[in-house]
Amino acid sequence: MIVTKSMPTVQVKPKTEFSINNKKVINKSSNNPFKVRANNGGGVYLDSDWSDSFNYVVTATLRTPTNVKVDENSFILIWDEVPNASKYEINLDGTVWESEYNSQSFMDIAAGVHTVAVRALGDSNIYMSSPWSEQLSFTKTKKLDQPGDLSVNNNTLSWTAVEDALQYELEINGDLKTLTENSFDMATLDPGEYSIRARALGDSHVYFSVDSEWISV
DSSP: OOOOOOOOOOOOOOTOOOETEEEEEEEEESSSSSSOOOOSSSSEEEOOOOOEEEEEEEEOOOOOOOOOOTTTTTEEEEEEOOOOOOOEEEEETEEEEEESSSSEEOOOOOSEEEEEEEEEESSSSSOOOOOOOOOOOEOOOOOOOOOOOEEEEEEEEEEEOOOTEEEEEETTTTTTEEEEESEEEEGGOOSOOOOEEEEEEEETTTTTTEEEOEEEE
């Protein structure tokens, strides 16, 4: 004679977490009823009664945004859309804000070297936020203003100083001269008539600026 015995009923506790098909399952309100029982697989123990039914949600982590890049001309940050993302977070130099779109203009940020990363945000219920993308470094350049008020008084050529300019370039009858000040002594030239133009020179490694347009006198 074989004496059989029922296995104890499985007790499912609130907030139980486990995996189904390698996906994380959380015991919480949903439309997916679920219950569990112990199965002996044959032998003297009978299968247990079913546990109380509970609902569950199968969650998924959003994928990390890919192809993150900044256009060198428009300074617009773009990346590939992430399926099921509700919005995105952008981290620029440690400052974080949200965007509903997979692009962001950086035209108005200060000139300099910047770092940026992006992640996709989920609904915090089924879809969890993605990891941050790798940090991307880019340089925001600034075009220097054109020198203004180019004029000659008492044989001194002068013009308005340009912010962030490291040097100035004069073209006098086709000959180029590089100056560090916003003036030039015309008395150093031979008597005669001259066609003159000037522009401000920048250094993208220091001031993140590019050369201005020419101005003529």
